[in-house]
Amino acid sequence: MASHTPNPAIDVNPAASSGIPGSAAAPHPTDGIPLPAHGFATLDVGRREMASVPAAHVISQSAAVLLNAAGEKLGLAPGEEPDLDLVEARTLIDALAGLLAAAGDGLGEHREPLRNGLGTLQAAFREASVHPDEPGAGPGEAYLS
Numbered sequence: 032m033a034s035h036t037p038n039p040a041i042d043v044n045p046a047a048s049s050g051i052p053g054s055a056a057a058p059h060p061t062d063g064i065p066l067p068a069h070g071f072a073t074l075d076v077g078r079r080e081m082a083s084v085p086a087a088h089v090i091s092q093s094a095a096v097l098l099n100a101a102g103e104k105l106g107l108a109p110g111e112e113p114d115l116d117l118v119e120a121r122t123l124i125d126a127l128a129g130l131l132a133a134a135g136d137g138l139g140e141h142r143e144p145l146r147n148g149l150g151t152l153q154a155a156f157r158e159a160s161v162h163p164d165e166p167g168a169g170p171g172e173a174y175l176s
Contacts, residue, residue: 128171
């Protein structure tokens with residue numbers, strides 16, 4: 032009869048078991064940390080609140096983040112020394128235009144102000160460019176007509 036060579040991947044050492052039947056894993060360092068009295072239920076509150084927010088509002092907030100970030104990359108932030116990064120600005124403007132195009136009329140009353148903001152960014156990009164893109168080839172222009 033052949034002798035058995037222990038294999039640590041499948042052979043369980045009962046002395047090293049963490050209390051889980053069939054487990055050879057050592058206890059996790061956080062096993063001794065007690066759960067807070069409220070458990071993890073409060074971590075779900077934000078997710079439940081987000082479910083009640085209308086899609087137009089969520090999309091508008093996302094668009095506002097893109098608008099602000101692109102404005103900063105174009106040096107439009109008030110009271111700050113301009114720090115132009117046209118590569119990053121183009122990416123952000125493209126993303127904003129794509130978001131607005133995908134949302135379409137679902138933005139409701141937010142649609143026009145966001146499109147106006149996009150137009151302002153596109154004009155600022157064109158002005159900041161040493162070699163402006165051809166009309167229709169600028170950032171975001173392919174997404175919205």
